[in-house]
Amino acid sequence: MKMSSSVVAYTFRHFPQLHNRSLQLFSLHRHPFRQPCTVTSSSSCSLLSAFSLTGNSFFRKMERYWAGSSINKNKGMVEHLQRYGVIQSKKVAEVMETIDRALFVPDGSPAYEDSPMQIGFNATISAPHMHATCLQLLEKNLQPGMHALDVGSGTGYLTACFALMVGPQGRAIGVEHIPELVALSVKNVEKSAAAQLLKDGSLALHVGDGREGWPEFAPYDAIHVGAAAPEIPQPLIDQLKPGGRLVIPVGNMFQELKVVDKNEDGSVTMRSETSVRYVPLTSREAQLRGY
Ligand code: SAH
Numbered sequence: 001m002k003m004s005s006s007v008v009a010y011t012f013r014h015f016p017q018l019h020n021r022s023l024q025l026f027s028l029h030r031h032p033f034r035q036p037c038t039v040t041s042s043s044s045c046s047l048l049s050a051f052s053l054t055g056n057s058f059f060r061k062m063e064r065y066w067a068g069s070s071i072n073k074n075k076g077m078v079e080h081l082q083r084y085g086v087i088q089s090k091k092v093a094e095v096m097e098t099i100d101r102a103l104f105v106p107d108g109s110p111a112y113e114d115s116p117m118q119i120g121f122n123a124t125i126s127a128p129h130m131h132a133t134c135l136q137l138l139e140k141n142l143q144p145g146m147h148a149l150d151v152g153s154g155t156g157y158l159t160a161c162f163a164l165m166v167g168p169q170g171r172a173i174g175v176e177h178i179p180e181l182v183a184l185s186v187k188n189v190e191k192s193a194a195a196q197l198l199k200d201g202s203l204a205l206h207v208g209d210g211r212e213g214w215p216e217f218a219p220y221d222a223i224h225v226g227a228a229a230p231e232i233p234q235p236l237i238d239q240l241k242p243g244g245r246l247v248i249p250v251g252n253m254f255q256e257l258k259v260v261d262k263n264e265d266g267s268v269t270m271r272s273e274t275s276v277r278y279v280p281l282t283s284r285e286a287q288l289r290g291y
Contacts, residue, residue, distance in 0.1 A: 074100045077112040081132045092135045095161045098193045101128065104155040121178045122287050123279055125155045126226060130276070134224050134247050135161055137259055137273065141222035141245045145169040149217070151210030151236070152176060152226035152281060156185030160194035162222070163203035171217045172197070174205040177284045182207045211281060213239040220244055227281035228255045242266060249278040 078096045081087040087096065102111035105125055109117050116124040135142075135158075142148055142165035150159040153174025163172035176182045185205050189198045197203040206214060210225070211233040219241035225248035232248055237260065240246055246260040256272040263269060280291055 074102065074112060077101065077114070077128055080114070081129060086129045086132045086136075088136055089139055091139060091165065092132060095135065095164050096128075096132060098164060099157065099160045100192065101157065103191045104157040104160075104188045119155055119181065119184075121181060122290055123152075123154055123178065123181060125157060126278075131158055131161070133257070133273070134158065135165075137247050138162075138222045138224060138245060139165075141243075142166055143221075146221035147171040147217050147219070147241070148173070148222040148224070149214055149220045149236075149239070150174045150224050150226065151213070153185055153205060154181055154226060156189045156205055158224060158226065159185070159203065159205060160189050160192050162224070163194045163197040166202070168197060168200060168202050170202060172203045173214050173217050174203075175208045175210040175214050176205065177207065177209050178287070179207045209283075211235065215239065223247070225249065225281060226278065228252070228276075228278040229281040232258070232260065233281075237262070237268060240268075247273075249276050252280075 075097055078087060078093050081096070082093055087093050100111075105111045105117050106119060112128075114128050116127045116130075119125050138148070142162055144165075144167040146166045147170060148162040148166055150162055150173065153159045153176040156174055159172050159174035163170075166172055174182075174185065176185065182205050186198070189195060189203065189205070194203055198205075208214065210227075211229070213220075213223070213233070213235040215235075218239035220239055221241050221244045223236055223240055223244070223246040225236070225246070228249040228251055230250075230252060232246070232250060236246055236248070240260070240262040242262050242264045244262050246258075246262075248258050248260065249255045250258045255276050255278060257274050257276045259271050259273050261269045280287070282291065
């Protein structure tokens with residue numbers, strides 16, 4: 001089925017039914033990751049309208065807060081994500097403060113708004129809350145010296161974050177199938193706090209079909225996929241180290257962020273973290289013709 005570009009242009013937590021939102025917002029409060037800021041962050045699926053629908057005074061306050069948003073600095077963006085429990089650890093806060101998101105979004109874009117943005121080639125940079133969520137989910141597998149793979153690395157933002165976390169003794173590998181985006185991501189990283197790691201080779205950005213992983217530096221402690229796969233590509237599971245973790249959105253119209261842990265005996269355990277909407281993990285041709 002052909003999806004319009006406005007449908008595929010977003011990477012955020014997905015809230016399918018407008019009329020269910022007030023209920024979802026209520027239950028979201030119980031989960032540390034699912035705080036109000038999470039839902040305000042989708043752009044097309046505007047939660048401001050959902051707030052209006054709830055008639056709840058708390059949400060009206062949030063609406064005013066967002067309307068007069070003071071989030072205009074990278075640190076402010078991070079603090080906001082911390083305040084609402086999306087960022088839970090000092091390490092993730094530090095790395096997101098250190099890698100300035102403004103260096104990775106197209107010129108003139110509102111860099112610190114919690115929203116995904118078009119980066120060309122029918123791709124997007126994910127919303128900050130999704131980057132933060134994935135960093136939190138992978139934090140234990142991004143210790144100094146570990147190996148991390150970022151499939152669908154796009155702007156290079158998350159690969160740069162991984163590189164800072166695994167440090168010069170580790171490996172952070174980005175694989176992206178649009179050569180122009182790889183070239184752009186290299187330029188972005190060169191302006192960022194991860195520039196030296198790129199220069200020294202512990203961070204590398206490659207053109208390739210990420211569904212094949214990147215065998216050269218396997219096995220990986222952490223694998224992140226930034227595009228939704230109809231099903232989990234076997235090479236990614238094969239390239240996961242025992243004790244390693246894969247975070248991948250799975251699905252088509254309806255997608256779930258899956259957390260796949262490889263156990264020491266090689267078996268895998270899988271759970272769903274949340275509903276999301278990502279662009280598809282697909283062939284270059286399909287992506288360039290609009291899926
Ligand atoms: N995580 C990145 C980009 C997210 S958009 C960021 O936040 O900047 C998803 C990316 O996956 C796009 O850049 C798209 O080109 C890429 N992609 C889709 N299918 C792919 C595949 N088979 N192999 C490699 N990259 C792929």
